[in-house]
Amino acid sequence: MYKAVVIGGGPAGLSAAIHLARANLEPLVIKGFEPSKYLITTMEVDSYPGFPAGVDGPTLLDNMAKQAEQFGARIRIGNVQRVDLSKRPYAIDIQGYGTVEAESVVIATGASFKLLGIPGEEANFGRGVSICATCSGYFSTGKKAIVVGGGDSALEEAIYLTRYASEVTIVHRRNELRASKGMQERARQYGKIKWALNRTPIEVLADEHGVTGLKVMNHETGSEEVIEGRRLYVAIGTRPNTGFLEGQLPTNERGYLLVKPGTTETGIPGVFACGDVQDPRYGQITSAIGSGCMAAVDCERYLDSLVVEEAVAL
Numbered sequence: 001m002y003k004a005v006v007i008g009g010g011p012a013g014l015s016a017a018i019h020l021a022r023a024n025l026e027p028l029v030i031k032g033f034e035p036s037k038y039l040i041t042t043m044e045v046d047s048y049p050g051f052p053a054g055v056d057g058p059t060l061l062d063n064m065a066k067q068a069e070q071f072g073a074r075i076r077i078g079n080v081q082r083v084d085l086s087k088r089p090y091a092i093d094i095q096g097y098g099t100v101e102a103e104s105v106v107i108a109t110g111a112s113f114k115l116l117g118i119p120g121e122e123a124n125f126g127r128g129v130s131i132c133a134t135c136s137g138y139f140s141t142g143k144k145a146i147v148v149g150g151g152d153s154a155l156e157e158a159i160y161l162t163r164y165a166s167e168v169t170i171v172h173r174r175n176e177l178r179a180s181k182g183m184q185e186r187a188r189q190y191g192k193i194k195w196a197l198n199r200t201p202i203e204v205l206a207d208e209h210g211v212t213g214l215k216v217m218n219h220e221t222g223s224e225e226v227i228e229g230r231r232l233y234v235a236i237g238t239r240p241n242t243g244f245l246e247g248q249l250p251t252n253e254r255g256y257l258l259v260k261p262g263t264t265e266t267g268i269p270g271v272f273a274c275g276d277v278q279d280p281r282y283g284q285i286t287s288a289i290g291s292g293c294m295a296a297v298d299c300e301r302y303l304d305s306l307v308v309e310e311a312v313a314l
């Protein structure tokens, strides 16, 4: 049996693993097959404290994994299929590996970007379709760009893209934006931003050079139209990766795990959550790493309390 199992091998999970391993708790880290959101979006992390010249995202995560292993963590690649948190020790089923038991569990499975699921989207990833303006905005230089979504992320991406693109069209399926009033006011100050509201994306159009535009349904006219653009940014939100929990832990209305404010405690003793899976607000590599450290400290204190309980019982 493990004292601590960390589910998730992104920044939050590895940060928790480093601190748990440093405390001699020999954690098992289960790292899924899907790469961390931060590897998809952030090849070059230029805001990570201590690296004035920036740091390459994959290298940062590789180094974190090495650091955790160096202190005694074990890292296994595999998908967690389900967990049983109804009784202690907690049981974790790992696909192709079997069941492991743990006195405590740190959930750090992150969140995945939502996609439109329309024709042409997947086929044109890397050919003009992107989910991250800050990573690839430069490629919009002098071109028309399209951003899909009506939330804060979409408007923020659009504002960022005005640095490079000749014009940025925000396509949103309703007439009302979901973004905060402040963000809407900011976005409306940019002359380069055009608005295509009440339009649902139908198909990503492309030629041999990549994306050429987005076919949409205009709900005002009831007919299809094409919005031209060489770059298309999908910014329709994220979805926390909690399927394997099968509703055993409380979530907010968007599915993010709920933790006791100011802690990483989930409500089940010895089960902690950190990183994007419990963070609908910040979504930064630095905040994920910070909350991983918090989870490790909470976990260590919990395991200490078990030792005290056992000593009193003797």
Ligand code: NAP
Pocket: 114, 115, 116, 148, 149, 150, 151, 152, 153, 154, 156, 172, 173, 174, 177, 178, 179, 180, 201, 235, 236, 237, 238, 280, 281
């Ligand atoms: P969000 O608030 O959930 O907005 C997602 C947007 O995408 C919505 O407008 C939604 O349309 C649209 N959408 C969803 N599925 C779609 C589909 N299949 N086809 C077309 N459109 C679709 O997500 P977010 O913008 O990523 O923001 C997430 C959270 O982070 C929010 O709490 C936000 O305030 C916060 N955030 C804050 C900042 C900031 O303050 N600087 C920046 C970014 C994010 P509907 O409106 O019709 O549902």
